[in-house]
Amino acid sequence: MAEILSQSQIDDLLNELAGVKIDKVSSDLEDHSIKNYDFKSPKKMSREQNKALSSLTDVIGRHLAAYFAGVLRNYCEINVDSIDEHPYYEYNNSLPDVLMTAVVDIDSINGSILLDMSNSITYTLIERMLGGSVDTTIIPNREFTEIEVALMERVFKKMCMFIQEALVNLPNTNVTLRNIETSTRFIKAIRIEEVVEVIVYSVTIGSIKGTITACIPYTYVEAMIMSVVKNEDKLNNNITTDEVRNAMLEELSNSLVDVCGIIGTAKLSLKDLMNLQSGDVIKLEQKVGNPVLVTINNNKWFWGEPGVKKSSKAIRFSKYYKGGF
Structure with missing residues (x-):
C-alpha cells in the first residue's frame, strides 16, 4: 500500500518548491538590467526607427x-553613447548655463x-586652432568671446555639411547654420513641451573627454526617417527594374524578327479573286509617292520610303507609325 503524506509533509514540500521558484526568479532578474518605464509618457520611437536613426548618427560620427x-x-x-527620448524642458534643464549651441535648419523637414x-x-578645438596644444587646454569658467564664437562657427558649418551628406537620400535637403547660442536658457528654436530625441556622442581627444549632443524634435525625426526610407525604396526599385530590363534586352538581342514593307493594299470580291490569272493587274488603294508601311512581327511600327541600295530593294524609315500618314 502506498504511503500517504501527512499535512505537515505536504506543507514542507510546497514551501520548498516555492522557495526554489522564488530563488530562480530572483537570479533571473539579477542577470538582466532593468529600466524603469514611464507609462505616463510612452516612447514614440519604434525599434525600426531607432535602427534607422542609429545608422545616420554612425555616419555623422565617422x-x-x-x-x-x-x-x-x-x-x-567619437562614438554614439546613447539615443534617448525626453521632453525638451528636461533636456534643457540638464544643460549648464554656458554652452556652445548651434541652431541648425534643415529645409526638407522645415524645422x-x-x-x-x-x-x-569646445575649448580644446579653440586652443588648437589658435596654435596651442591639446594637452595644455584650460577650461575657463566664463562666457565665450566673439572670437571664440567665430572660430566655432567654422566647426559647426562643417558639421552641417556632414549632416547633409548623411541625409543624401533625403530629397531637396539643405542643412544650414542659423546661429550660435552661448546661453542655453534663451534658446527658443524648440517648444518647451516638445518631445525630442537626444543623441549623445562621446568624444575622446587625447586625455580630454567630452560630449557632442544633437537634439532633434520627434516629429522631424519621423519625417526624416520616412523620407529617407521611401527614397531608398524608390532607388532600389529603379535599380531592380533597370537590371531586369537590361538582362531581358541582352537575352533578346540575338532574336530574329520578321520585318515587312507593305507597298499597298486592295480589297477584292471573292469572284474577282477566283478569276485572277497571270498578267492581271490589281489597283492598290495607295497612291504613288505614299510611304510604305513597315511591320515587325505583324505589328505596325514605321512608315518608310522605298528605294534601292547596292542593287537591292530597300526601305528607309522616316517616322514611327501613329495611324495614317
Whole structure:
C-alpha cells in the first residue's frame, strides 16, 4: 500500500518548491538590467526607427572623428553613447548655463535641430586652432568671446555639411547654420513641451573627454526617417527594374524578327479573286509617292520610303507609325 503524506509533509514540500521558484526568479532578474518605464509618457520611437536613426548618427560620427583628427592633429575617437527620448524642458534643464549651441535648419523637414558641444571639447578645438596644444587646454569658467564664437562657427558649418551628406537620400535637403547660442536658457528654436530625441556622442581627444549632443524634435525625426526610407525604396526599385530590363534586352538581342514593307493594299470580291490569272493587274488603294508601311512581327511600327541600295530593294524609315500618314 502506498504511503500517504501527512499535512505537515505536504506543507514542507510546497514551501520548498516555492522557495526554489522564488530563488530562480530572483537570479533571473539579477542577470538582466532593468529600466524603469514611464507609462505616463510612452516612447514614440519604434525599434525600426531607432535602427534607422542609429545608422545616420554612425555616419555623422565617422565624419566628425576624421575632421577633428585633421584639425587637432591628434587621435580623436567619437562614438554614439546613447539615443534617448525626453521632453525638451528636461533636456534643457540638464544643460549648464554656458554652452556652445548651434541652431541648425534643415529645409526638407522645415524645422530646426540643436547641436551642443561640451565646454571641454569646445575649448580644446579653440586652443588648437589658435596654435596651442591639446594637452595644455584650460577650461575657463566664463562666457565665450566673439572670437571664440567665430572660430566655432567654422566647426559647426562643417558639421552641417556632414549632416547633409548623411541625409543624401533625403530629397531637396539643405542643412544650414542659423546661429550660435552661448546661453542655453534663451534658446527658443524648440517648444518647451516638445518631445525630442537626444543623441549623445562621446568624444575622446587625447586625455580630454567630452560630449557632442544633437537634439532633434520627434516629429522631424519621423519625417526624416520616412523620407529617407521611401527614397531608398524608390532607388532600389529603379535599380531592380533597370537590371531586369537590361538582362531581358541582352537575352533578346540575338532574336530574329520578321520585318515587312507593305507597298499597298486592295480589297477584292471573292469572284474577282477566283478569276485572277497571270498578267492581271490589281489597283492598290495607295497612291504613288505614299510611304510604305513597315511591320515587325505583324505589328505596325514605321512608315518608310522605298528605294534601292547596292542593287537591292530597300526601305528607309522616316517616322514611327501613329495611324495614317
